[in-house]
Amino acid sequence: MTALPRWEQELGIASVDYSLLTDLYQLTMAACYTGEGFEEKSASFELFVRRLPEDFGYLIAMGLTQALTYLENLQFTPEQIAALQATGIFHHAPERFWQILESARFSGDIWAVPEGTAIFPHEPLLRVEAPLWQAQLVETFLLNTLNYQTLVATRAARIRDLAGVEATLLEFGTRRAFSPQGALWAARAALAAGFDATSNVLAALQLGEKPSGTMAHALVMALSAMEGTEDQAFTAFHQYFPGAPLLIDTYDTVAAAERLAAKVRAGEIELSGIRLDSGDLVTISQKVRSLLPDVSIFASGDLDEWEIARLKAEGAEIDGYGLGTKLVTGKPVNGVYKLVEIDGIPVMKESSGKGTYPGRKQIFRTIVGGKIHRDRLGLITETPGKDEIGLLQLVMQGGERVQQTESLGTIRQRTAMNVASLPESLRQLDNSQLLDVEISQNLQDLTQRTKRGMGNR
Structure with a gap:
């Protein structure tokens, strides 16, 4: 009797399997990009929430450490590639698709807010800047770990x-x-x-x-x-x-x-x-x-x-x-992962109730007297104003970490400081308020230009 592959016996996860822990459409889209010759085009995706769970006034970003470990170890084994080919789904995929999987390594940049940071709707927890096929492939795992750990961290x-x-x-x-x-x-x-x-x-x-x-x-x-x-x-x-x-x-x-x-x-x-x-x-x-x-x-x-x-x-x-x-368990954090720029071209989604802002962004936060006074969502090219700090930091460059892994103690202290900095109206359990995140004029202008450009396509 032929032995079943290990993952069919245990239905478990080992780090070597992380490349396959993805939705099918990530792979089919990567194959399509490759067939059209776009797989290496520079792409930027941002991970954010459109709205908070009911009765939540904030979220605490968490899961970055595991996300970076996943990206560092991304690869496909010959056994995994053979298993994908055996499905018959990729019968018409170009040969180049299999070649890029054979040599797959994440080579992009990651910008992220530090774990333990309080964030609000439309503010990116993380941005991936990478070749299009790589940035697309990693969506599922990044959403899985950041959504779930952010939920538990916020409740905690x-x-x-x-x-x-x-x-x-x-x-x-x-x-x-x-x-x-x-x-x-x-x-x-x-x-x-x-x-x-x-x-x-x-x-x-x-x-x-x-x-x-x-x-x-x-x-x-x-x-x-x-x-x-x-x-x-x-x-x-x-x-x-x-x-x-x-x-x-x-x-x-x-x-x-x-x-x-x-x-x-x-x-x-x-x-x-x-x-x-x-x-x-x-x-x-x-x-x-x-x-x-x-x-x-x-x-x-x-x-x-x-x-x-x-x-x-x-x-x-x-x-x-x-x-x-x-x-x-409980109310989920519905983080989404959306393309914001491709080959230098800002893009956005305009669907009813699911619109996004185009372009690579930065969160500019102003703290006055130990309290969050204002958050401004702007473009990465904008200069911080007086007393503003940019929350998104470069944490991975060319597929390599550029910052040391933080201890739980450091993240715990940051969480406590961030919660203490929140206005009381955001911390209350019932009828909690939302921080009104300001959209910079530059981002508003880019949004309008992008909309007009979409209308001409």
Whole structure:
């Protein structure tokens, strides 16, 4: 029996497979460009969002590190090319198409905002300047990683902003993330946007972090059944993990807290914290606090920023939160990737509700008194005005990185500073406002000229 290719057996992803992690039309368009002799024409594509998810006043850009790693490693193996040819889809593709895949390497430039930067509609998170076939091919992967990590990072930043700097925030989303790869990206994005730790062991170790977690109800039930009582289950766990937080809501939460309080007073147990995963968290946490005043109380169970706001408003005694399902899923970030210039010619899309601005652009930001005062979207050729800074930076040139990879700590600090710089109206959870991004006169003029030019074609 003929062995199946590895990707058919595992349906998994290795870095060598990233070139095929694309939509079919990226490859068919590249083949068409090649047949028409345009494949090496210089092209610029920008990745941005037209609108924010509902109730969001900003986004936190994230995922650039993985995007650059993908571009650095872009290539097609003989096995992959043979698999594409075997589909029969490319029967009429020019021979040159296969030649460029055989020698494929990303050779373009990348401009991007640093990870952890607050951005708004129509502001490019990233621009690709490369030969047309390369810039087209990489669209799918770039959207995948930047859209998803930006979503998780924005949720994490909002939660950190609401919970405050003293709260412990843990990422618990691995079992709810959309895929194993997504779970790793979600953990990274949450950590980079302000969370303290993740329960995902692989993600933590790959990122040089320490994983964090407690226990599940299964341990309490199993050891209670085998050893006699819930207290014996706690004792057994502490034998191997002294002082570790205990999950106390498997049976009667308050009764468990009362017994633990007696043991703490008697010096029979050292307890650093407890976790509550169910019930009326406001009432239960208050009762537990009265019994265990010096023990940290940690809450989990389908929490999000709105639920945390409610808990705080109603006086819950909670020191930290575990966020899972609603952190790593939910409202998508609908980033798009659009051609803005080809062979030096500005282009734009004029579809109803999906129009774009032509030309290579820069975000000019003005900060006054530590707060974002204004964002101006202009052309890359424009000179920054007084007190303006350009957010898009050259991060890859000729397919090579020109900046060192930033640490999670650096990105975490930038995220915190960016959120703190936002007007309060953009940070509020409900009825959040949008920053009115100014469109420069030069960009407005280019847009009108481009429209007129399109009308004459």
